Amino acid sequence: MGKGNVLVGQSGGPTAVINSSLAGVFKNAKERGYNKVYGMRYGIQGFMDEQYIDLSDYVKNELDLELLKRTPSAFLGTCRYKLPEIHENQEVYKRIFELLDKLDIEVFIYIGGNDSMDTIRKLYDYSLLTGARQKFVGCPKTIDNDLAITDHTPGFGSAAKYIATSTKEVIRDALGFSYQKKNVIIEEIMGRNAGWLTGAAALSKGEDCEGPDMIYLPETPFDVDKFVSKVKELLAKKDVVVAVVSEGIRTKDGKYICELTAGSETKDAFGHIQLTGTAAYLAQVIYQEIGCKTRAVELSTLQRAAAHLASKIDVDEAFNVGGATVKAADEGSSGVMAVIERISDDPYMSTTGVYDVHRIANGEKVVPREWINKEGNYVTEEFLDYVRPLIQGHYEPMMVEGLPRHLTMNLKNYDWDKK
Amino acid sequence: MGKGNVLVGQSGGPTAVINSSLAGVFKNAKERGYNKVYGMRYGIQGFMDEQYIDLSDYVKNELDLELLKRTPSAFLGTCRYKLPEIHENQEVYKRIFELLDKLDIEVFIYIGGNDSMDTIRKLYDYSLLTGARQKFVGCPKTIDNDLAITDHTPGFGSAAKYIATSTKEVIRDALGFSYQKKNVIIEEIMGRNAGWLTGAAALSKGEDCEGPDMIYLPETPFDVDKFVSKVKELLAKKDVVVAVVSEGIRTKDGKYICELTAGSETKDAFGHIQLTGTAAYLAQVIYQEIGCKTRAVELSTLQRAAAHLASKIDVDEAFNVGGATVKAADEGSSGVMAVIERISDDPYMSTTGVYDVHRIANGEKVVPREWINKEGNYVTEEFLDYVRPLIQGHYEPMMVEGLPRHLTMNLKNYDWDKK
Numbered sequence A, B: 001m002g003k004g005n006v007l008v009g010q011s012g013g014p015t016a017v018i019n020s021s022l023a024g025v026f027k028n029a030k031e032r033g034y035n036k037v038y039g040m041r042y043g044i045q046g047f048m049d050e051q052y053i054d055l056s057d058y059v060k061n062e063l064d065l066e067l068l069k070r071t072p073s074a075f076l077g078t079c080r081y082k083l084p085e086i087h088e089n090q091e092v093y094k095r096i097f098e099l100l101d102k103l104d105i106e107v108f109i110y111i112g113g114n115d116s117m118d119t120i121r122k123l124y125d126y127s128l129l130t131g132a133r134q135k136f137v138g139c140p141k142t143i144d145n146d147l148a149i150t151d152h153t154p155g156f157g158s159a160a161k162y163i164a165t166s167t168k169e170v171i172r173d174a175l176g177f178s179y180q181k182k183n184v185i186i187e188e189i190m191g192r193n194a195g196w197l198t199g200a201a202a203l204s205k206g207e208d209c210e211g212p213d214m215i216y217l218p219e220t221p222f223d224v225d226k227f228v229s230k231v232k233e234l235l236a237k238k239d240v241v242v243a244v245v246s247e248g249i250r251t252k253d254g255k256y257i258c259e260l261t262a263g264s265e266t267k268d269a270f271g272h273i274q275l276t277g278t279a280a281y282l283a284q285v286i287y288q289e290i291g292c293k294t295r296a297v298e299l300s301t302l303q304r305a306a307a308h309l310a311s312k313i314d315v316d317e318a319f320n321v322g323g324a325t326v327k328a329a330d331e332g333s334s335g336v337m338a339v340i341e342r343i344s345d346d347p348y349m350s351t352t353g354v355y356d357v358h359r360i361a362n363g364e365k366v367v368p369r370e371w372i373n374k375e376g377n378y379v380t381e382e383f384l385d386y387v388r389p390l391i392q393g394h395y396e397p398m399m400v401e402g403l404p405r406h407l408t409m410n411l412k413n414y415d416w417d418k419k
Helices: A018-031 A043-048 A062-069 A090-102 A114-130 A156-175 A196-204 A224-235 A278-290 A312-330 A381-391 B018-031 B043-048 B062-069 B090-102 B114-130 B156-175 B196-204 B224-235 B278-290 B312-330 B381-391
Strands: A005-010 A037-040 A052-054 A105-112 A135-140 A183-189 A214-216 A240-246 A293-298 A336-345 A348-356 B005-010 B037-040 B052-054 B105-112 B135-140 B183-189 B214-216 B240-246 B293-298 B336-345 B348-356
Touching (some): A037 A043, A156 A183, A156 A381, A214 A224, B043 B090, B043 B105, B224 B278, B240 B278, B312 B348, B312 B381
Parallel strands (some): A005 A037
């Protein structure tokens, strides 16, 4: 008797390379002789409503697979849905496992971050209680790079490359205007509690760019008065000051800077506050205190969606780690997450491994204090040595009519006879 | 006796390809046997303070020239400086022409938009009054595409390509999250009075993307209540609504939407209000009126600085039109601007020409009403047929350590022995 089926889902905030992991899962599953590869629509939330597809209906050949690797956002759709604790509500679990049996699922892969690994942990624990046959494996994903154990997460490298490139371009733009005019740029970067992405803006520093003047990570408390003083001090010496701040910077009392301004505040299903407006608030403070030209630049969702500037290392690692999840399950592992292990820094080399998901779930990896300078306003060379290999190389988009082509479920065929 | 020197400057807001025009000026001037090519630092403003460089000190070989074509923002630095009318203050003109004679300038090239063409016009008029020997030629530049006569302006195509690509990525990102959750995205695009760039977001519409739901240009009055109704109407049928708005949309009474919110307002030297916050304001209105998740995305200065995604057509045309300015002066023209003439739409072909700068200066070219739909919330196929050729092709950045390399004046040499 042949192998059964694989079910794969995507969860949480998407990245530029989350579909490269999906492509890796699909290809490895096919090569290992699994029958069908089903995709959950909108993660576990959609799956419970019996929303799923057969990936072969959309990935029909190797060109489609390559397109999928270059398509940003979650091809299958994503969700932010938190499973209840098993002791709170077993009905949900019964429902899910009934569906798994109905679809003859042998392997359940969930591509996501901390919250998604929590889902894998719970499903695996429930399978132990009931003796269910399915294997549950997590595939790491998040631009924030805040997952424990894995050296880094797929998605981080491409976001870092986009941020470093954009920061370089924003700085160059600002310098062009600097004659007899003071100008303060404040750039806001994603990453609630972990400053990996914010720190990556420092990669813009090099032979042809001096990089940002200050970088503020959420790992150290932020002092608005000290910030204003620092800007004043720099403006006495130079015309353009560029500060990069995390959306999640807080005062020493733990209050988000973006909460200091009047604005709407919404929370997602996990109780996370939606953060925005940190740079806009600080730009306003600088304008009021100093009176010079200020500009707030928020890189917004482009940080996680800019597949047109994906890092080759990142796309390839995302693909490999996707394949590694199927391999792990096929070799008998369950309740694990595939991880990336760095073998060497220089030259950079990595491989994949697996790790007990109980050790990973809900543990947030932040930037170590020793990788932030003493003043708390820049990252160190060690930080940059860690990040730099992850932004190397370029995956050329497949351009159609001047724009990157994406693989989508409702692709239309061109009407050659239009007009 | 050989030829004298060329002086070139850059003015106004930079673009991704303004340095490609500079490269075209430099190369053509050298090939036509001019002696030195001087660059004004920070436009006419810096030049009056005797700030200039010899471009040969920085563009030393053909690789440098290629790098210059790929470097965003004004390599020479730019300014927003308005020359007085000749009858108001002749001292300024005496000063400039003294400097021109001192440097043995024969050709004066100014790369810029409407305000810069105004500078060319005044200097040319003064040269007629005094019989000065210099030729004055303007080179068109602006992401806004609001210059008259020229079919389009260099810089517009690359900004349009960046906006279309980013819009496509933002839409894909939003769609991934659409399960049982309403989501409204409002994207804000540059262009004070002309909606060319805002309309270019519609290029994202294609076989693999449905494009934005609404596009609001500054050419038609904006009605906040109608906008809210339209969003409500769409949300009844679909989960994700994407609206693209110009930073310059106004109510029928002429009030900027971004002025409806409390915020600081600053003006530049030309009396232009610095516009920002339109999307943020509308997102807040939608959140208050409808209560669903909203997100404001401002593409900010990246629209004019994202050389990493420059259009090949645009880079090449910018280079050619730069060369055409020197050619025009060398052949005896003065008081003219080089223009791009479209020879054919399909296949797209263009050439350069010259045109009397008096016909161009201060005349703003906006999107014709018939290229906007009746409801005033989208552009027509004619609009797209006009723009699409301008975003074609890609200029591969020269990547160093994973990031695009730029040519700068204070390039440092790598310290191979560091550590």
